[in-house]
Amino acid sequence: CRYPSDLAVEASRVALQNSGLDPKDLEVIISCGVARDVEEPATAYIIQQKLGAVNAYVFDIANACNGFISGLDILDSFIASGRCKNGLVAVGDILSQYVTWDPGSKKDLHMSSMGYTFGDGGGAAVLVKATDAENITIRARWFLSDSSYWKVAVIPLMDTPRRLFKSNASAIEQAALKHVPAGVQDV
DSSP states (O other): OOSHHHHHHHHHHHHHHHHTOOGGGOOEEEEOOSSOSSSSSOHHHHHHHHHTOTTOEEEEOOOGGGHHHHHHHHHHHHHHHTSOSEEEEEEEEEGGGGSOSSOOSHHHHHHHGGGGGOOEEEEEEEEEOOOTTTOOOOOOOOOOOOGGGGGGEEOOOTTSSSOOOEEOHHHHHHHHHHHHHHHHHHO
């Protein structure tokens, strides 16, 4: 695989096969990767073309770690509102391109250590409106955004000489300990 969309399409084909849907039956495609094939257009268009999903409304969201679950939440909301009856959430990421493989100092190693947990891969899920008899839905969800932590995990803009992931693992852990227990309890 050469592009993020290749990974997303491979996973999407498996998800479509498991769902029994033909790509032409898809009404929505949401791509939710961080890495993109090109800056513009949205990677979802490339996924749509590669799948032959000519009837789908497509768009990207980019939300790093929670992009896929955000995509599922959006698609579930589309289905619940009657906007569509089915759709695909797909991700393909080649995150190894953002990892500092040759840290020059202990500080560089510390600031890039979270990147060593990254991988290259794809995933996909098809959601279909359940019948009233099935009563299948996402039963609980919890989302929180705390912008005070935005600087703790960053991939710089394109004009930066080296677009490598930098993070503060201690601050990420502090954010998780601050917010996640309440979220788990809420759900």
